[in-house]
Amino acid sequence: MKEEHYNESDIQVLEGLEAVRKRPGMYIGSTSERGLNHLVWEIVDNAVDEALAGYCDDIEIVINKDESITVKDDGRGIPTGIHPKTGVSTVETIFTVLHAGGKFGGGGYKVSGGLHGVGASVVNALSTSLEVKIYQNGNVYYQKFVSGGKPAGKLEIIDKCDINRTGTTVTFKPDPEIFKETTIYNYDTLKHRARELAFLNKGLQIKLIDLREPDKSEAFLYNGGIIEYVHMLNENKKPIHDTVIYCEGEESGIEIEVALQYNDGYSSNIYSFTNNINTVEGGTHEDGVRLALSRVINNYARNNNIIKTKEDALTADDVKEGLAMIVSCKHPDPQFEGQTKTKLGNAEVRKIASSVFGEKLEKFLLENPAEAKLIIEKSMMASRARMAAKKAREMTRRKGGLEITNKWGKLTDCKSNDPTVSEIFIVEGDSAGGSAKEGRDYMTQAILPLRGKILNVEKARLDKALGNEEIRSIITAFGTGIGDEFDLTKLRYHKIVIMTDADVDGDHIRTLLLTLFYRFFRPVVEAGHVFAAQPPLYKVVHGKNIKWCLDEPELNDYISSLPETAKYEISRNKGLGEMDAKELRETTMSIKNRVLKQITVEDAMLADKVFETLMGEEVEPRRDFIETNAQYAIDLDV
Numbered sequence: 001m002k003e004e005h006y007n008e009s010d011i012q013v014l015e016g017l018e019a020v021r022k023r024p025g026m027y028i029g030s031t032s033e034r035g036l037n038h039l040v041w042e043i044v045d046n047a048v049d050e051a052l053a054g055y056c057d058d059i060e061i062v063i064n065k066d067e068s069i070t071v072k073d074d075g076r077g078i079p080t081g082i083h084p085k086t087g088v089s090t091v092e093t094i095f096t097v098l099h100a101g102g103k104f105g106g107g108g109y110k111v112s113g114g115l116h117g118v119g120a121s122v123v124n125a126l127s128t129s130l131e132v133k134i135y136q137n138g139n140v141y142y143q144k145f146v147s148g149g150k151p152a153g154k155l156e157i158i159d160k161c162d163i164n165r166t167g168t169t170v171t172f173k174p175d176p177e178i179f180k181e182t183t184i185y186n187y188d189t190l191k192h193r194a195r196e197l198a199f200l201n202k203g204l205q206i207k208l209i210d211l212r213e214p215d216k217s218e219a220f221l222y223n224g225g226i227i228e229y230v231h232m233l234n235e236n237k238k239p240i241h242d243t244v245i246y247c248e249g250e251e252s253g254i255e256i257e258v259a260l261q262y263n264d265g266y267s268s269n270i271y272s273f274t275n276n277i278n279t280v281e282g283g284t285h286e287d288g289v290r291l292a293l294s295r296v297i298n299n300y301a302r303n304n305n306i307i308k309t310k311e312d313a314l315t316a317d318d319v320k321e322g323l324a325m326i327v328s329c330k331h332p333d334p335q336f337e338g339q340t341k342t343k344l345g346n347a348e349v350r351k352i353a354s355s356v357f358g359e360k361l362e363k364f365l366l367e368n369p370a371e372a373k374l375i376i377e378k379s380m381m382a383s384r385a386r387m388a389a390k391k392a393r394e395m396t397r398r399k400g401g402l403e404i405t406n407k408w409g410k411l412t413d414c415k416s417n418d419p420t421v422s423e424i425f426i427v428e429g430d431s432a433g434g435s436a437k438e439g440r441d442y443m444t445q446a447i448l449p450l451r452g453k454i455l456n457v458e459k460a461r462l463d464k465a466l467g468n469e470e471i472r473s474i475i476t477a478f479g480t481g482i483g484d485e486f487d488l489t490k491l492r493y494h495k496i497v498i499m500t501d502a503d504v505d506g507d508h509i510r511t512l513l514l515t516l517f518y519r520f521f522r523p524v525v526e527a528g529h530v531f532a533a534q535p536p537l538y539k540v541v542h543g544k545n546i547k548w549c550l551d552e553p554e555l556n557d558y559i560s561s562l563p564e565t566a567k568y569e570i571s572r573n574k575g576l577g578e579m580d581a582k583e584l585r586e587t588t589m590s591i592k593n594r595v596l597k598q599i600t601v602e603d604a605m606l607a608d609k610v611f612e613t614l615m616g617e618e619v620e621p622r623r624d625f626i627e628t629n630a631q632y633a634i635d636l637d638v
Contacts, residue, residue, distance in 0.1 A: 017096065017125035017149040024178055027122045032181050036174055037189055039126065042119030043071045043170050044206075048197055048276060050075030051204045052330070056167075061194060062209045063185050068129075068173035077136040077166045080155060089155040091132060091143055095124045096151065123172055124149040126179075130172040138163040148175065187216070195220045199229035200276050200328055226259040226326040233324040237263035240322070240378055241371040247360030253332050254349060256356040258289055260325035262375055266382075266461045267519055268320040272327040274334050274344045283337075283344025285329040288353030294319050295354075296361045301376050314379045317484065321382035329353065388463035389483060411477055412437050412447040423495040424448055424477060425533070425589070428509050432576035432584075436499065439585030446493065448477055453509055457516050471516065480521065488523045496524065497596065499533040499588065501575040514599065526601050534595040535576055535588045542568040548587045550595055 020027050028038040040061065050056035056075035064070060079090040086093045098121050124130045124145050134141040140159035144152040174183050187210050198206045202225030210216040222228040227244045240262045248257045272279045272286040279286065297319050301307040307314070329349060337345040365372040416422050424446040427433045433449030440447060455468040462483055465471050475482050479492040498513050500506035510532060517525050524530060536548035538555045542562060549555040555570070562568065576584060588594050 020125035039123045042123050047073035058205045060207045065211050070171040072169045074167040077134040080141050091155050094120050127172040128175045133169040135161050135165045135167045229326050230259045230261050234263050239263050240374045249356035251352045255330040256353050257328040258357050263322045265322045268323040270325045274329045279342050281343035284350040285353045288350040289327050289357045292354040292358030300365045318383040319379045385461045385463045414446045415443045419494050422493045424493040425497045425499045428500045435581045435584045438581035454512050457519050497531045530599040531596040539571045
C-alpha cells in the first residue's frame with residue numbers, strides 16, 4: 001500500500017480574497033443566476049442600511065450595457081480616512097478585507113440587513129473590475145480594483161462636488177470565470193427585489209434602470225410601506241374588509257411592524273422579514289404574530305357570544321384562511337437558524353411580537369365591530385370546512401398500491417418500495433395511459449391515469465377538493481397525507497412526473513395539476529420532486545431512420561445536418577396517445593433518453609401571484625397577463 005504523507009506543506013493558507021474565489025458558494029450561496037443577483041443585493045443592502053440609519057433617501061440600480069451593475073446612494077458615503085488597523089484607506093479596507101464594516105457593534109448602524117458583513121469585499125473578489133466613488137467634504141474620491149479585488153491604485157481625489165453632496169457609487173462587473181452559467185442580469189428578477197425593499201422601507205425611493213434597452217426604468221416609492229405591500233398582494237382578490245389592519249411598536253430596541261387584510265380566497269399569503277431579509281422559514285417574529293392572531297380573534301368571538309361556550313375554539317389554520325399579511329422585524333442583533341439561515345431564532349422576539357401585535361389588533365376589532373364580524377365569520381366558515389375536510393380525508397388513507405383507483409382507471413404501481421428510485425407518471429387519457437403502462441420500467445415507474453381536467457383548487461376549499469375523485473387518487477398515491485396531516489417523509493415517489501400532450505389542453509391540465517401541488521403539496525414542489533415530461537413535438541422519417549425532435553430548433557438543426565438531396569417526412573406529434581409503447585418509452589420515459597423539466601419555486605411570492613392571476617376568480621388580471629406575456633407566431637407553412 002502506497003504511503004501518503006500529510007505534513008505542514010499540505011496546509012494551504014489563502015490570503016486576502018483568495019478564499020472567496022476558491023469557494024464562492026460559501027459566501028453567496030451559488031455561482032448560478034441566484035448568486036449573480038446576490039452580488040447586486042450585497043451592495044444595495046449597504047445603501048439600504050444607510051436608509052435604516054436615517055441617512056439615505058434615494059438608491060439607484062443601473063444595469064449597464066456591458067452587464068456591469070452600478071449602485072448609487074445618497075447616504076453618508078464610506079469613510080475615506082486611513083483605517084487605524086490596516087494602515088490603508090477605510091475604502092480599500094472595506095473592499096479588500098473580509099468582515100470589515102460598520103455592522104459589528106462599532107456603533108455605525110443600529111440595525112443592518114447584512115447577514116455576514118462581508119458584502120463589499122465578496123463582490124470585489126468575484127468581479128473582474130470594481131470602481132467606487134465617494135462624495136464627501138466637497139470632494140469626489142475614487143478607487144479601482146481589478147482581477148478579483150486587487151487595488152489598481154490608491155484612493156484619490158479626482159474631482160470636486162457640492163459641499164453638501166454625500167453618497168457612494170459602486171460599479172462592478174461579475175467575473176465570467178466564476179459565474180460560468182450566466183453573467184446576464186434578468187430585469188424582472190431585480191425589479192421584484194427592488195420593489196420589495198421599497199415596500200419594507202417606507203419613504204425610500206429605489207430606481208431600477210436598464211441601459212440595455214431604451215427607456216426601460218422604474219422607480220419604487222411607497223410612503224405607506226407594508227400597507228401598500230398588502231394592497232399589492234390582494235390586488236387580484238376581493239378583500240372582505242376595506243381597511244388594511246396595521247400596527248407598529250418597539251420594545252427593547254426591537255421594532256415590530258405588521259399589516260394584514262382578509263380576502264375571499266381560501267389560501268393565505270403570510271410573508272415575514274427581519275432587517276429586510278425574507279425569513280422564508282418564519283421564526284419567532286412570525287410565531288408571535290400568529291399566536292396573537294388566534295388568541296385575539298378567539299377572545300373577541302367568545303366575548304361577543306359569536307362562539308358559544310361549548311363550541312371548539314378556532315384554530316390557527318381557521319384564522320389564517322384568506323389572509324394576506326406582512327410581518328417585518330427590525331432587530332439590532334438578529335440570530336438566524338434553519339437550513340437556509342433565514343429563520344429568526346431570537347427567543348425574546350416571540351413575546352414582543354405577540355404583545356405589540358395583539359394589543360393593536362384587539363383595539364382594531366373593538367373599534368370596528370362590522371369588520372370584526374366579517375373576519376370572525378370568515379374564520380368560522382373555514383372551521384366548518386376544516387371539519388368536513390377531516391371526514392373527507394379519511395377516504396384518502398392508503399390501503400395498498402393496487403387498491404388505489406378512480407373511475408378513469410387504476411394506479412399501476414411499481415415493484416420497488418424505495419422512494420428514492422420510484423417515479424409516478426400522472427398521465428392524461430386512456431390511450432396514453434395504456435402506452436405508458438406497457439412502456440414503463442415496471443420496477444421503478446408507476447402510472448396513474450387521469451381523464452380530463454381536474455378541479456381548479458384555486459377556487460375551492462380543501463373539503464371540496466377532497467370530494468374530487470381524481471384528487472383523492474393523487475393524494476392517496478403520494479402517501480404524504482394532506483393538510484395538518486401532511487408528512488413529506490412519507491412521499492412514496494421522489495419523482496412525480498406530469499405527462500400531458502403538448503397542446504393547449506395538455507398545458508391546461510398541467511397547470512391545474514401544478515396549482516394542486518403548489519397549494520396542497522408545496523413542500524413536495526420545494527423539495528424538487530415535481531417534473532414535467534417533455535415529449536418530442538416532431539418525428540422525422542429519413543429512409544429507415546427515425547429521429548424524434550423535442551422542439552422546432554432541434555428539428556431545424558437535424559434537417560440542416562442532412563444532405564441537401566435527402567428525402568424525409570416530418571410529422572408533428574399531436575398527442576401521447578399517437579405513440580405506441582416503444583416510442584413513448586424511448587422518447588419520454590426512458591431515463592437514458594428523456595428530457596424532464598424540474599418544477600421549482602424560486603420565489604414563493606411571485607409563484608403565488610401567477611397562480612392567483614391565472615387560476616383565480618378575477619378575469620381582468622388574467623386577460624391583462626395573457627395580453628402582456630403572449631407570444632404571437634405566424635404559421636408560414638403552405
